Amino acid sequence: MNEIALLIAATLNAGTVLAIAALGLLLNExxxxxxxxxxxxxxxxxxxxxxxxxxxxxxxxxxxxxxxAGALLASVFGLLVIWLNTNQYATGLALSxxxxxxxxxxxxxxxxxxxxxxxxxxxxxxxxxxxxxxxLFKQHPMVWVAIALTVLLTWWLQRSRSGLVLRAIGESPESxxxxxxxxxxxxxxxxxxxxxxxxxxxxxLSTVYTPLWVEGMVAGRGWIALALTTFATxxxxxxxxxxxxxGGVTMLQFHLQGQGVEVPSQFLVMLPYLATIVVLVLISSxxxxxxxxxxxxxxxxFAPGG
Amino acid sequence: xxxxxxxxxxxxTFVLASPLIALAVTVLVGVALFVLxxxxxxxxxxxxxxxxxxxxxxxxxxxxxxxxLMLIALxxxxxxxxxxxxxxxxxxxxxxxxxxxxIAMHATPDSPRAIVVAILLxxxxxxxxxxxxxxxxxxxxxxxxxxxxxxxVYVAEMVLSYLVYGPWKDPAGYNFPQTVTFAKPTQVPKxxxxxxxxxGLVIALLAVVGMSVFLFRLFRGFQALVGGxxxxxxRYAGFSSRTALWTALLAxxxxxxLAGALEAAGPLGQLTPYVPVGYGFAAIIVAFVGRLxxxxxxxxAVLMSMFYIGGELAQSRMQLPKSITxxxxxxxxxxxLASDTLIHYRLRWKRAAPxxxxxxxxx
Numbered sequence: 313m314n315e316i317a318l319l320i321a322a323t324l325n326a327g328t329v330l331a332i333a334a335l336g337l338l339l340n341e342x343x344x345x346x347x348x349x350x351x352x353x354x355x356x357x358x359x360x361x362x363x364x365x366x367x368x369x370x371x372x373x374x375x376x377x378x379x380x381a382g383a384l385l386a387s388v389f390g391l392l393v394i395w396l397n398t399n400q401y402a403t404g405l406a407l408s409x410x411x412x413x414x415x416x417x418x419x420x421x422x423x424x425x426x427x428x429x430x431x432x433x434x435x436x437x438x439x440x441x442x443x444x445x446x447x448l449f450k451q452h453p454m455v456w457v458a459i460a461l462t463v464l465l466t467w468w469l470q471r472s473r474s475g476l477v478l479r480a481i482g483e484s485p486e487s488x489x490x491x492x493x494x495x496x497x498x499x500x501x502x503x504x505x506x507x508x509x510x511x512x513x514x515x516x517l518s519t520v521y522t523p524l525w526v527e528g529m530v531a532g533r534g535w536i537a538l539a540l541t542t543f544a545t546x547x548x549x550x551x552x553x554x555x556x557x558x559g560g561v562t563m564l565q566f567h568l569q570g571q572g573v574e575v576p577s578q579f580l581v582m583l584p585y586l587a588t589i590v591v592l593v594l595i596s597s598x599x600x601x602x603x604x605x606x607x608x609x610x611x612x613x614f615a616p617g618g
Numbered sequence: 619x620x621x622x623x624x625x626x627x628x629x630x631t632f633v634l635a636s637p638l639i640a641l642a643v644t645v646l647v648g649v650a651l652f653v654l655x656x657x658x659x660x661x662x663x664x665x666x667x668x669x670x671x672x673x674x675x676x677x678x679x680x681x682x683x684x685x686x687l688m689l690i691a692l693x694x695x696x697x698x699x700x701x702x703x704x705x706x707x708x709x710x711x712x713x714x715x716x717x718x719x720x721i722a723m724h725a726t727p728d729s730p731r732a733i734v735v736a737i738l739l740x741x742x743x744x745x746x747x748x749x750x751x752x753x754x755x756x757x758x759x760x761x762x763x764x765x766x767x768x769x770x771v772y773v774a775e776m777v778l779s780y781l782v783y784g785p786w787k788d789p790a791g792y793n794f795p796q797t798v799t800f801a802k803p804t805q806v807p808k809x810x811x812x813x814x815x816x817x818g819l820v821i822a823l824l825a826v827v828g829m830s831v832f833l834f835r836l837f838r839g840f841q842a843l844v845g846g847x848x849x850x851x852x853r854y855a856g857f858s859s860r861t862a863l864w865t866a867l868l869a870x871x872x873x874x875x876l877a878g879a880l881e882a883a884g885p886l887g888q889l890t891p892y893v894p895v896g897y898g899f900a901a902i903i904v905a906f907v908g909r910l911x912x913x914x915x916x917x918x919a920v921l922m923s924m925f926y927i928g929g930e931l932a933q934s935r936m937q938l939p940k941s942i943t944x945x946x947x948x949x950x951x952x953x954x955l956a957s958d959t960l961i962h963y964r965l966r967w968k969r970a971a972p973x974x975x976x977x978x979x980x981x
Contacts, residue, residue, distance in 0.1 A: 348764065352948075392952070396622075396959040401703055401764070402906065406951040409899055413944015420939045527941075532772050539765045578780035585769040589755070592766060597759040 317447035319567055324448070324455050327552075327559030329517045331458045333537035334544070334551045335465055336509025340386075341541055342469065343502035344482040344609035348404025349389050351534030352411020353507050354514035357381045359419035361515025362525040366425045374519045375454075375512050382511020383504045385411065390503035394496050397613040412528065422525045430523060452520050454512075458552065461509075465548040478502060482607035485614040495614055510534065532585060539588050543595050545605035554591075561587045622963040632960040637907050637918070640954035647949055657936055665936065666928030666946075674813070676927075681815035682885055683923035686711070686877035688822040688915055690901035692829045693870025695910040699833070700859075700866040706752065706767025707874040708898025709774035710745040714875025715882040716778055717744025719889040722800040722882065723786065729803040737804055738821075738879045745875015746868050748774065753867040757860055763867075771898070779891050786889065797889040806884045818880035823916070825873065830912040874898060896944075900926075903951045922947065 333350060340347055347353075361378030365371065389407050392398045438449040469475040478498060481488045485495045517533070518525050536558060544550035565580040573580075596602060645663070652662040670676050690707045697704040718741035725733050748770060755761040779795070788798045806816040877897065882889060904922050908914035929943030 388952075392956055396956055397962075398955040398958065402951075403955050405705060405902060406948060406955060409903065410945070410948025410952060412899075413941050413946075413948050416941035417939050417945050420941070532769070535765060535768050539762075539769075542762065542765075576780050576784055578776040578783070582773050582776045585772040588769050589761070589766055592761045593755055593759040596761045599760045602760070 314443075314446065317443050317445075319563055320447040321450065322563045322566075323556060323560040324451060325521060325559070326562045327556035328452075328455045328458045329513050329521055329555075330533060330537050330540060330558055331552050331555035332454070332461065332516065333510045333513035333534060334540040334555055335458070335461055335548060336382075336506035336513070337537055338506075338541045338544070338546055338548060338551055339465070339478075339509070340499075340502045340506035341610055342482045342546060342607055343478050343499045344485060344607050344612065344614070345390070345393060345499055345503050346400050346404065346538075346611045347386065347389055347407070347503060347506060348401055348538065349385065349407025349411065349507075349534075350404075350510050350538055351530055351532070352408035352415075353382045353385045353510040354517070354530045354534045355411045355415035355528070356385060356418075357511035357514030358518035358530060359415045359422060359525055361511070362419075362425075362427075362518040362523075363422055364515075365427055365519040365523075366422060369428055371431070371519055374515050378511040378513075378515025379508040380511065382507040382509070382514065384507075386503050386507020386510070387500070389507070390500040393613065394499050394503070397615055400611050400613070408534070416527045419525055419527065423527070425525070427519065427523050430520070452516075454516050454520065458555075462548045462552040469548070479607070482609055485609050489614075489616050495616065499614075510537075513537070536584065536588050539592055542602070543591055545595075545602065546607065547605075558584060558587065621966050622959070623966045625962055625964055628961050629964075632957075633909060636957045636961060637909070637914075637954060639957040639960075640907065640950055641921070643953035643957070644946055644950045648946060651942075651945075655938070657938065661936060662932065665931040666924060669931050670924040670927040674810075678810070678813035678815040679927055680920055680923045681819045683926050684916075684919040685815075685818040685822045686881055686897045687901050687904050687919040687922055689825055689877040689880075690870075690874045690898055691904035691908060691915045691919060692825055692912060693866075693873035694901055694905040695908070695912065695915060696829065696833070697866040697870045698905060699910055700862040702756075702863055702866040703764045704749065704752065704767050704867055704870050705764055705902060706749075706769075706771045706898070707870060707901055708894055708896065709767065709771035710748045710871040710874035711878040711881075711898045712771075712774040712778050712894050713748040714741035714745040714878025715886075715889060715893045716774075716781065716878075717741055717875065718879030718882045719786070719797060719800075722804040723797045723889075725801040725804045727801050727803070729801060731803050733803055734806055734883060737883045738806075738876060741875045741877075741879020741882070742872040743875065745871040745873070745878065747871070748875070749867040749871020753864050756867075757863055771894075775891075775894060778889065778893060782889050782891055788888075795891050799888045800883065804883050805887070806880055814885060816880075816884050818884055821876070821880070826912045826916055833912065874901075900947055903947050906951060907954055925950075 333354060337347065337350055357378035360381040361374040364377035365374035385407060389403055392403050393400045433450065433452055435449040439445040441449070469479060477488065477493055481493065481495050481498055489495045514530065518529065522529065540551055540554045540558070543554045561584050565583045568575070568580055569577055648662065649659040652659040670680060690711060694704060694707060718737045721733070721737050721740050751770060752763050752767045755766050756763045782795045782797060786797045788796055806818055808816045809819065882893065886893065900922055904915055904918045907921070908918035925943050925946050929940050932938040932942055933940040
């Protein structure tokens with residue numbers, strides 16, 4: 313019983329990393345920009361956040377530093393694809409490749425550093441409830457932030473005027489431009505915000521989830537987060553649920569390994585990646601459904617006045 | 619005020635000049651980085667641009683690294699021209715090495731020399747099969763090839779890891795995760811005594827010729843070109859983008875698999891978890907910097923090999939992390955994409971009319 317509670321707690325924790333990154337990517341995809349640099353941004357943010365935590369001992373500073381790193385990289389990407397009209401796929405790929413090398417480069421001194429004792433965040437009274445306490449109420453606050461962010465983003469996209477403008481730009485930048493909205497600036501803002509969230513996810517991964525800096529530690533989570541936005545047909549709530557599902561797959565793998573299941577560990581490590589492929593196939597095979605939900609201008613450059 | 623103005627036609631000058639501009643930018647950033655780290659920038663430049671080419675031995679090492687880069691990048695060039703975003707060449711490379719290793723590990727010192735041919739063919743098959751998964755899922759289920767091919771890289775790494783930690787582990791290898799050292803007849807013939815460069819380089823250069831003919835002389839090359847870049851035009855002319863998808867993925871998978879086989883039966887001589895070293899990803903940069911053109915890829919593969927060797931030298935002689943190579947590779951692609959803007963646009967200094975000032979230089 314207690315073991316299941318811990319598994320649920322670990323699932324929420326693992327899902328939070330994916331959820332925050334995927335919500336950020338959803339934001340810039342809703343504005344029509346797809347950023348394949350997620351993996352690179354998360355890696356650089358992971359090492360920057362880790363370094364910040366080593367030097368200051370503060371998680372908040374680490375998240376801030378990670379967000380800043382992600383936002384900076386995203387703004388370079390944004391300037392290239394939005395103003396210079398470079399290919400979004402190639403530029404995002406460049407960002408990911410750069411991030412892999414750059415994070416390894418600046419992270420080298422930190423591979424030997426360890427973080428001090430991690431704080432506990434038990435919610436008084438609630439965390440004492442049997443089963444539900446350890447399952448739900450001993451989480452890092454970032455788990456709650458991810459849920460709040462999902463609610464906020466859903467409301468903002470559906471109910472607010474500025475959210476409507478963002479969606480309009482994603483569907484038809486030409487019309488939004490004709491109406492006088494600064495399409496490029498808004499797209500840049502969405503890309504930078506998306507990068508910042510990927511950055512927070514990266515910093516959370518290295519300072520809270522693992523907590524350790526290891527080269528390449530993001531291990532494809534940036535790509536899985538990208539896949540999540542498609543799985544979720546660009547809806548925040550589905551992104552969150554999908555993230556927990558993948559968090560669960562990751563945790564199941566550790567759980568099975570811990571149970572001494574007679575399967576070579578490599579096949580268990582494969583699970584999240586194989587699951588990504590399977591879900592991608594299941595969702596994508598309904599091409600019409602994807603097309604109906606996808607922001608119409610996704611991946612396409614926009615140049616006002618040709 | 620600096621403004622971008624659309625050119626009436628793409629500039630052929632900048633198609634060729636852009637990689638040079640990108641290299642110049644990367645070098646400038648590199649010099650700044652060396653200064654920032656308190657290292658002698660001239661020494662740094664020497665590590666990357668002189669030491670790797672200063673002798674026959676050095677050129678042989680360039681050849682060793684350029685061989686897989688060229689082979690993989692040729693296939694990727696075909697993919698990218700067909701608008702098929704195969705970014706999982708690393709996985710196809712691993713499977714090539716695995717298939718090749720599967721044969722090579724059974725060779726004995728008495729095996730016929732022709733076994734090399736079987737090993738290389740097995741590598742091609744392995745890479746093709748791995749790429750075929752991506753092609754099938756794209757073709758049949760519309761699954762995004764970027765994500766599928768990339769996820770398969772992680773799966774391939776685990777397949778390799780399973781084999782070398784498990785059933786293929788050398789029983790006499792002190793429990794290290796590695797296969798037996800392949801017997802002598804499996805080795806790809808060396809070109810010169812005492813140098814590591816082998817017949818793989820010749821094969822890669824033949825592939826350059828072959829891909830040039832395929833892309834620019836044969837009907838199918840045209841098909842790949844239009845299948846991706848203008849789907850409607852291709853369909854109108856009776857070509858299918860499905861054929862382009864399969865051709866591009868199978869060819870690039872086969873080439874990446876061949877690269878993996880050449881590596882396994884060449885410099886490595888056995889399988890370990892360290893078979894993948896990122897050639898599949900670096901080849902993406904090689905393909906773009908080489909303008910998706912086979913001949914261009916030869917030059918960019920040499921350049922990228924210099925980056926690799928320079929990074930190793932910078933580590934041993936200047937106490938810099940080897941990952942500096944990855945930083946420069948990423949920077950090179952970034953600056954290339956930025957300077958490619960000049961192919962389609964020209965920069966113009968314009969004095970902004972006072973009223974237009976508020977809108978800024980955002981043409």
